[in-house]
Structures are given as C-alpha cells and as structure tokens.
Amino acid sequence: MSDKLDMVKIEKFDKLKLRKTETQKKNPLPSKETIEQEKQAGAMG
Structure with missing residues (x-):
C-alpha cells in the first residue's frame, strides 16, 4: 500500500x-604527457 x-x-x-x-x-586525471614525464623522471632517480 x-x-x-x-x-x-x-x-x-x-x-x-x-x-x-x-x-x-x-x-x-593527469594527461598522457604528464604520465610519461613522471615515468622518465622516476627511471632516472
């Protein structure tokens, strides 16, 4: 009812x-460019 x-x-x-x-x-979300930059920076450090 x-x-x-x-x-x-x-x-x-x-x-x-x-x-x-x-x-x-x-x-x-970050752009593809930002993700690639962070990946490269992480690989060097």
Whole structure:
C-alpha cells in the first residue's frame, strides 16, 4: 500500500523546484604527457 503512495509522490514531483548546478571535476586525471614525464623522471632517480 505504501508503494502506491510513493509512486504518487514521484509522479507529482515538481522538477521546476530543482536548482540547476554546474558539474565540477574534483579529481581530474593527469594527461598522457604528464604520465610519461613522471615515468622518465622516476627511471632516472
């Protein structure tokens, strides 16, 4: 019975109340060039 109530809430949900947010990369991966530079530096040391 509560499942039906949940579905009604979902169907009546107002998407306009949601705020628009910008996606931000928190941990960008290093470029191929950076990886190669670090490999070369590690091999010498």
